[in-house]
Amino acid sequence: MKENILEILKNLHFTEYEAKAYLALLKESPLSGYAVAKNSGVPRSRIYEVLDNLVIRGDILVSPGNTPQYTAVPSKELIKSRRKKAEENFELAEKSLEKFEGSSNDRENIWNITGQTEILEKVKACIFTAKKRILLEIWKDEYEELKSELKQAADRGVNVTIIAYGEIVSDFANVYHHYMGNKITEEYGGRWIVISGDDSEVVAGIVSLGNDSRAAWTMHVGLVMPITEVMIHDLYLIEIMEKHKELLEGSFGKNLVNLRRKFSIHPDFKKHYVD
Template identity: 70%
Template sequence: MKDTILDTLKTLNFNEYEAKAYLALLEESPLTGYKVAKISGVPRSKVYEVLDNLATRGDILVSPGEKPQYTPVPAKELIKNRRLKAEENFDQAEALFESYENSAHDRENIWNITGRTEIFDKVRTSIASTEKRILLEIWKEDYSELETELKRAAGRGISITIISYGDIQSDFANVYNYDMTLDITEEYGGRWLVFSRDDTEVVTGVVSLGTDSRAAWSMHLGLVMPITEFIIHDLYLREIMNKHRDVLEESFGENLLQLRRKFSLYPDFKKHYIK
């Protein structure tokens, strides 16, 4: 138990001697420096330096006198102070690094992301930094990965539009449900995700292959523009289908199947991107 506490204190920025001295004071206080050294095992030649460091950091309190006595800041208060300091450090780091978020380096590269978990982690990060609009194409089977972050973004006033493969219900997003999802999945051999935020950043790729899933992330104009416009044109098609389905399906078959087959490269009318 004692070793565990000492190890925990070390994760809170205590060195070994500081951890031993603080724990000794938790067990019994107030104590003189001599007593702290005797109980904790901190060398007498080091104990006053250690206690001074702890006092300067605010981890212990000192009662001055001919023989100063020491008492610890209560453990709950110590943890609270550490948490507040950590949050301050994170806030400061966030502010300092903000100017690098949209650097020219990012805008000129296309990055590969490998693994389903890693792809959704990147999309969640991008959702959190969205300022105006999110456009998303996603399968119903994958929607739960992002629902919480999307709802949180909507609460910030972000406009969210989703083209869903499968029936997705949402009270915070504009959702366009795509018909014949099983046929589409079979035709393409997998499920993809297409994400665009603020017309400045995109993540797009195949997410149904587990650790073998692949996606690209970029702020490169040459990728952001066509991918964002691809989603918008899919939205055009959804609007047109909603208003003129009968006429279009009379010309091109159910769910425009004849068009999909017309532009298929293979005689089985399937897309063979995934081998």
């Protein structure tokens, strides 16, 4: 049990000697330096150096005199202090590192992402940083993986709009079901995902190939703008189909099949992006 506590204290940036001295004082205080060495097993030649470090850091207190006495800061107070310091360090690191981020370079590069899990993690990062609007084109399979993050975004005031393939139901997002639904998978042979965050960041790719899934992430305006606008035009078409489906299918066939056939270059009328 004591060995476990020592390892825990080491994770809080105690040295082994510091951890042993603190535990000795936590068990019995106040003690002289000699008594701490005796009770903790810290060599007498090192004990005062160790105690001085703990005092400077605020982990123990010292009462000066002919024979200084030492006492441990209570464990709850120690943890509270460590947590506050860690949060301060994280905040400082976040602000400092932002200054070194190559935001201008980010807007010129296109980054490849391989693997379904890795793609979804990048999508989650995009969701996390969005402040105004998320446009998301997604199948139900991947939606379930991202539902929690999307709800958190909606809760902080982000407008979440989803172009859904399959039966996606949400009480926090605007959901537009694609008029072809799951049938479109037969044509494309796989599922894709596209997200636009605040019209400034895009992740787009195929996510149905497991570890061989491929996607790209970019802030390059030359791609962010057209991809975002294609998604918006999908929304236009979905609303138009809802209001004028009979008229449009009368001109272009069921689910606008004649239009899709007209602009397909494949004799079998199927897409081959994932072959």
